[in-house]
Amino acid sequence: MVKSDVDRVTEENIAKGGVLVRLYFDIQDKEENKLQPLLVDLINNGLMKEKGVVYCYGSIEKPLLMKDIYITSGTVTMLFDKFMPLIGIVFRYAPAGIEILKPDKEINFKINDLQSMLMDISQLSLDYSKFILEKVLKPEEIENFKTILENRVMLGKQLLKEQNILDNINKDSDPNNKK
Numbered sequence: 043m044v045k046s047d048v049d050r051v052t053e054e055n056i057a058k059g060g061v062l063v064r065l066y067f068d069i070q071d072k073e074e075n076k077l078q079p080l081l082v083d084l085i086n087n088g089l090m091k092e093k094g095v096v097y098c099y100g101s102i103e104k105p106l107l108m109k110d111i112y113i114t115s116g117t118v119t120m121l122f123d124k125f126m127p128l129i130g131i132v133f134r135y136a137p138a139g140i141e142i143l144k145p146d147k148e149i150n151f152k153i154n155d156l157q158s159m160l161m162d163i164s165q166l167s168l169d170y171s172k173f174i175l176e177k178v179l180k181p182e183e184i185e186n187f188k189t190i191l192e193n194r195v196m197l198g199k200q201l202l203k204e205q206n207i208l209d210n211i212n213k214d215s216d217p218n219n220k221k
Contacts (some may be wrong), residue, residue, distance in 0.1 A: 048097070055096055056144045060123050065089075065131070066160055067116045070098035074105045074112040081116040088135065094127025095120060125149060126159045140145045161198070167195075 045053075052062055067078055081102045090098045100118035115138070123126050132140065151159070172191065175183055 051096065052144065055121055055123055058123070059125070060096065060121060061113075061117070061125050061128055061142060061149065063120050063128060064141040064143055065118045065120060065135075066117065066136040066141075067135070068112050068138045069112045069116070072111060074107075077112055077114045078102055080116070083116055084116070084135070088122065089118060089131065092127060092131055094122050094124055094130075096123055097121050113190060117142070126149070126162055127208040129159065130165060130166060135172070211216050 052060075056062065066083065067081065069077055069084075071077055071080070081100070085098060085100045090094065098118060098120045099117050102116045103114050105112040105114040118137075120128075120131070122131075131137075168191065170188070175187060179187065
């Protein structure tokens with residue numbers, strides 16, 4: 043059996059820590075003819091251009107009229123080079139459903155990768171909070187919030203620096219660690 047280029051690229055990326063998912067999006071509007079272009083734009087100018095996306099394709103269902111509003115759904119299959127870009131997509135685009143297609147058993151993370159992902163998630167949450175707060179805070183409150191954020195970044199860098207130093211000390215004093 044001859045594998046398609048898509049199958050080959052998928053297998054190669056999954057073997058290197060990638061993830062293949064199916065995302066489900068819904069969209070509603072009073073005008074039926076706006077729905078398909080909005081979903082096409084979401085796929086072509088949003089999802090497909092996100093960092094870490096290897097490929098992306100989708101299908102759009104025929105709109106249904108429900109209580110004077112047209113509603114449709116889009117099913118988007120995406121291959122990511124790593125797991126973290128998927129988290130960013132989920133956070134930014136809020137799909138109605140997610141199905142992990144591959145790998146189909148388990149996903150393993152190195153501790154450093156997991157720590158990095160958690161810090162990225164924290165940053166996404168912070169960026170989102172900042173966006174919301176900038177819409178409701180007064181200018182002087184925004185400046186105070188920015189100072190707090192800058193201090194948090196400096197503290198985080200210091201903690202990471204100290205952690206790396208502690209990791210190196212622990213490695214040097216570990217009798218099982220052979221050089």
